[in-house]
Amino acid sequence: MVILRADALEFISRSAGQTRRLGLRVGAMLRTGDVLALEGDLGGGKTTFVQGVVAGWGSPDRVTSPTFVLVNVYHRRDEQRLYHLDAYRLRGPQDAWALDLDAMLAEGPLVVEWADVIAAALPAERLTIRFTWLGEAQRALAFHPQGARPREMVRQLRAAILRGV
Numbered sequence: 001m002v003i004l005r006a007d008a009l010e011f012i013s014r015s016a017g018q019t020r021r022l023g024l025r026v027g028a029m030l031r032t033g034d035v036l037a038l039e040g041d042l043g044g045g046k047t048t049f050v051q052g053v054v055a056g057w058g059s060p061d062r063v064t065s066p067t068f069v070l071v072n073v074y075h076r077r078d079e080q081r082l083y084h085l086d087a088y089r090l091r092g093p094q095d096a097w098a099l100d101l102d103a104m105l106a107e108g109p110l111v112v113e114w115a116d117v118i119a120a121a122l123p124a125e126r127l128t129i130r131f132t133w134l135g136e137a138q139r140a141l142a143f144h145p146q147g148a149r150p151r152e153m154v155r156q157l158r159a160a161i162l163r164g165v
């Protein structure tokens with residue numbers, strides 16, 4: 001079920017595979033400098049979504065949760081990098097400033113789990129995706145774009161979903 005609003009988009013996923021496929025579509029759109037800010041429930045499906053994102057972006061690398069390592073980097077043949085950060089163990093934006101997110105964003109897209117913890121350290125223009133646990137296999141994914149480029153991504157995603165591709 002897809003709920004459509006002016007620029008937000010809400011999606012109910014009924015399986016991990018469905019969440020991965022949604023990630024695949026988003027990943028295929030990602031460019032250098034794009035920021036995905038993932039927020040929401042523990043076990044909400046953020047890392048599962050990133051598995052799709054990384055594959056859709058074009059990397060064969062295996063995606064694991066960076067909860068303990070803080071940041072994972074994925075590669076693809078054109079030398080771009082996709083950085084996957086988990087802010088769960090950070091205390092706040094002050095911890096993120098030391099990571100030099102700008103350097104990461106110069107090399108490729110950035111995907112952040114628990115982005116709300118370091119919100120003030122993230123670029124204002126970003127696509128926030130909020131994950132809500134609804135049941136054993138059900139999750140709600142709410143897309144909230146901030147800025148022109150994220151809004152365009154949501155517009156493209158909505159169009160693709162409506163076309164059923």
Ligand SMILES: Nc1ncnc2c1ncn2[C@@H]1O[C@H](COP(=O)(O)OP(=O)(O)OP(=O)(O)O)[C@@H](O)[C@H]1O
Pocket residue numbers: 013014015016017018019041042043044045046047048049065113131136137138139
């Ligand atoms: N519809 C669904 N979408 C995503 N994951 C689902 C769904 N249904 C069941 N799952 C399962 O829920 C778990 C989600 O775990 P995942 O690590 O992706 O969540 P997370 O939000 O990254 O957790 P954390 O808060 O620990 O970072 C996985 O085991 C996945 O298989």
Ligand SMILES: [Mg+2]
Pocket residue numbers: 046047048065113
């Ligand atoms: Mg996770």
